[in-house]
Amino acid sequence: MRAFLALLLVLVPVLVTAGCGLQPASSFVPPVEPAGIQSLPSLEGTPVRVTSKEFTEQLVLGKIAVLALTAAGADVTDQTNVQGSVNARASLTRGDADLMWEYTGTGWITYLGQTKSLPDPQAQYVAVRDLDLRENGIVWLPPAPLNNSYAMGVTRATSQKFGVKTISDIMKIPVNERTFCVDHETFGRDDGFLGMLKAYGMNYGKEVPRANVLRVSVGVLYNSVASGQCAVGMVTTTDGRVQALDLVLLEDDKKFFPSYNAAVTMRRELADAHPEIAKIFAPISAKLTDDVMRGLNAKVDVDGNVPALVARDWLRAEGFVR
Template structure:
């Protein structure tokens, strides 16, 4: 606990320095020793730029990558916490970053422009892996079991009041009370809110009045649902705040949402030059289930912990580092 307090104090100092424009807080890596991840001579001093999106799960996954690669001896540049999926992805395809965790469904629908999701997780992975490599030179490593998909969430009281068990049940709510909280990015995506309404046979502006939809940041979305600011909210299934706020997830009974298994994606030039990177992440990915990542997310969003420390502590608990 004392060592952790020292690290937290150091982070505060780094944040203060950042305000003066001298050093990005995101670059901090806590002290680690090799565990099952041993220094790899062929990676010694190799520069690897790791990026991520800005939401909690992406930050945790990004920091896991930073810590793991550092333990293996790479010279890691931490470029995590990029605002917006497209911006983070563009940094990879443009060559400004080398590696990031991505989701199979996001790759398939948002980046590769496909309109039909593939319900089978393995087939979805294989399809996005093959097409993205062919079109963009991006290598997808085998995915983790965690599936950060979307669903509609409600308070337990709202679910019981209207008898909500599936997403189709949202039509049980009278139109005037059929209100939604949705984050800004997800609102207009084909695999997001407007796409979901269409997939479930509802017309935006008629079955769901425009004034019934509140768009907000993911940082306040879950608390807004819990506080009753909307009847339903579009949330991700691995978010740690679901259990903490006692929210109910509705079943995607029409199987609209794609599989969103998380996988490490790498520029092909880097993956081909350093195949050892795939061997580093294989056992890490295998350990990342829905339950595991939900608990790690909760440590940040509910307990107020720091993503890089959450990542480091989990890697320690699994013996990857010490």
């Protein structure tokens, strides 16, 4: 009972302010103290506005950035949980935010308008780093190993029933059963669903009837595939629900999807004034692998934990904060 009352004392202020519209629950940030991340006099009081997109992985990464910079002494404003990649990115380029985690493939194709990705992850990073700095004044720090790429996922039963192991194998599924679940944003992107169909010679409206494509939110997409509402879902490789729901990721046999390594991006003004920020994130990025990120995402999407606490607990476990 005492533990329950203690928990209520922590949660009630957050719930009340969220309910009154004064502070969304997503802006909750737990207190941390420096540990492996040192408190830096050069950052003391420096305003840094951190933004992110609205899906789970971005919320966790955004909170990691907020907590790491707070531990280092910066005056951090949490602006995470922006709906849509383009909106979050625009807040950075127009100067409404200072820093966010971004993906190399998204930067290259969606923001910089390139039509052909580079298969080598390091070459892709260098290309997006150099072009984005030159055109937009955005600095890309070295990326994490985690590659949150797109993939086509099916249930193990569907894979075995139709012999589907690669994206090309989707054509083995009878047309009347060749159904897809796709999230709204990914549907029309050049590096998304329609781009994938074109690359694999699957005509939208013929081999893939329009009525066979169900556009859903990311929150329900994975369960829609697992429950059989659709045969194939456009998923991401680091989502914790892939493993929890035992989904099979189909091999991208035509190498269509770019590398989407996550990296901290920030406005050049901040990077030039505070080069120490790069040193804060270097060891953090190095530890963020696909497996680590899948585990962190699963703690939110499968176990129901809060992104800010998942981020804090991971930073604590790795010795970055206490």
